[in-house]
Amino acid sequence: MLHRSHIYGVMGEFSTPEELIHAVEKIREAGYRRLDAYAPFPVEGLSKALGLKRNMVPAICLIGGLTGGLGGFFFQYWVNVIAYPLNIGGRPLNSWPAFIPVTFELTILGAALSAVFGMLALNRLPQPHHPVFNVHRFTHASTDRFFLCIESRDPKFHLADTARILQEVHAHHVSEVSDD
C-alpha cells in the first residue's frame, strides 16, 4: 500500500487474443473493475469481456450531422430569402430543391468531422505521454503482444496480490507500471 501513489498499476503480457480475453474475464470475476487491455488490433469480444457499454461516438456523429444539415439548409434559406433576395422572373425565393445538394454535403461533413473529433476527444487524444509507455516491453503492444493493466485506483488493488492474480491467469512478464 506504500507504493500506491507512485505506481499506475500492474501489467501482464499475453501472446494471443484468446489468452487476453480469458484473463480479462477471470480478473473481472475476481472483482477488479479499473482495468484496461491493450492490443495491436481491435480484438473481437474484448469490449464485451471488459464490460464496455455503448459509446457516445454515434450520438455525437448524429448531432454533428443534424447541425451540418439544418445549418446548411437554413443558411441557404437565409441568404436567398432574407439577406439578399433576388427576384428572377418571379420564381420562388425559397427554391428548396436547389438547396438539397449543399445541404446533403454539409450533413456528411458535419457528421464526419464530429465522429472523428468526437472519437479523439472521448479517447483523450492527442496525449503525448501515458504511464503504460514506461513499461519497456509495451512497444510490442503495437506489433504482436497483448497487455492487461490493472490500475492502482481500483479499490481492490494491492501490489503483491494483484501481481499474483495476473500470474495465475498465465500472464508473462508481470511488471509494475510507474506513474511518472
Add this chain to the structure above:
Amino acid sequence: MSDEKPPRDSPEIKRLSLVLGPGHTYGSVTDKISAIVLTRPTSLGWFIGFAISFSIVGMLTVALGWLITKGTGIWGINIPIGWGFAIVNFIWWIGIGHAGTLISAILFLLNQKWRTSINRFAEAMTLFAVACAGIFPLIHTGRPWMAFYMFPYPSTMGLWPQFRSPLIWDVFAVSTYGTVSLLFWYVGLIPDLATLRDRAIKMPMKVIYGMLSMGWRGSARHWHRYQSAYLLLAGLATPLVLSVHTIVSFDFAIGIVPGWHTTIFPPYFVAGAIYSGFAMVLTIAIPLRKAYGLEDFITMRHLDNMAKVMLATGLIVAYGYFIEFFMALYSGNKFDVFLVQQRLHGPYAPFYYALLLCNILTPQLLWFYKMRHNVAVLFIMSIVVNIGMWLERFVIVVISLTRDFVPSAWGRYSPTFWDWATFIGTMGLFVMLIFLFVRVLPAISIAEMRELVAETSEEEK
C-alpha cells in the same frame, strides 16, 4: 469461361482465392510492411522514379506560373469552347479518386475481406487524385487568388454565392469529399503510425511518427470508440462518394446543351468514375506489389476481383452510351439527333471511336479467366481504360460545345502546349505523391492485416 477454369477444389484455386498468403503471423505482417518504410534501403528505382516525377512537377510549376502571368489565353479555350482541358481533366481526376473511397467504405460495409490490403493506398490515391482535380477548376477561374469568392463568407459587398448553381454545389461536394477522404485515411493510419513510432530506431522518426500517432496506445476502450467512428465514417463516405460524381454530372445535366441535358448522366458518371478508379488502382497495385514483393498481401484474388469490378462498371458505362444514343433518337429532338451525327461523323469522330474501343470493346477480354490472371494484360488494360475514360470526358465537353444550336456559333477546339504541360504536370504530381507515400507511410494497413491474420487463423481451426 468455365472450360478454362481449373476445378473448384484444386490446389491452384485454393491458392488463388487467398486474400493473404499462407503462414503469416501478427509479427510477420508487421515486419514486412513496416520494413518498407523503416529499414529497407531506398532503392535506386525509387530515386529514379521520384526524380522523373519531380521534374514533371517542375514543368507543372512553370505552366501554372505562366498561366498566372498571362491568363487563360495561353490555353486552347475560347468562345464557344470555354471549358476545354481544365474541365476534362478535373472530371477525369475526380473520377479516379472514387475507387479509393469505394474500396475503403462500401467494401468495408459489405464485409469484403479482400479490401484490406488495397484500401490504404487506394485511399491515398483518392487524396492525391482529388488534389490534382482541385487544381483545375481553381486555375480555370482565371484569377485563382479570388477563389475564396466561391465560399460563403460575410463580405463587405453583402453578396453570397449562388446556391442554385451546380458549380457552387461542386465546390461543396469536392471540398467535403477531400476533407472526408483525408479524415478516413488519417483515422485508418493512426494505429499504424503508433506501430512505426514503436519500431523506429532513429530519434527523428520516433518523434515525427509519435506526434502523428497522437499517443495511440491500443487501449481496448480506445479501439471500442475507434471502431464506432470508423464504421460511421464508412457509412457516411458511401453516400458521399455516390453524390460527388452525381453533382459533377449536374454541371452538365442541369444545362440545356445538347448531349448534356439527360437524366442518365448521374448514374453513368458514377459508374464511369468507379471504372476509371479501379483501373488506376490496378495501374498502381501491379508495379507496387512487384517492386516491394507484396504478392502475399496483394494476391491474384485482389487483381481478379478488381478486374471483375472494372468489367461490371464498364458494362454500366456502355449502357450509358447506348441510352444517350437511344434517348436522342427516340426523343426526335433535332439538336440531340444532330449531336449523335456529330459524334459519329463530325470532326471529333476519331475520338469517339477510340473511346468505344478503349471503354467498351477492349475490356470484354476481362470475361476470360486467363486474361484476368495475366498481370501484364491487366496492367495494359488498366491504362487503356484510363485513356478511354479521359476520351469520354473530352467527347462530352468538346463535341457538345463545338456544335450547339446555331451554326454561326460553332467553333473548333484544340489544346495548346500549355494545356498539355498542365495536364501531364498533374500526372507528375500524382506519381510523385504516390512515391513519397510508399516511402514514408505504410502502403498497406498493418492493423487491419493483423486482424485478417486473427480471422484466418480462426477459420483454419
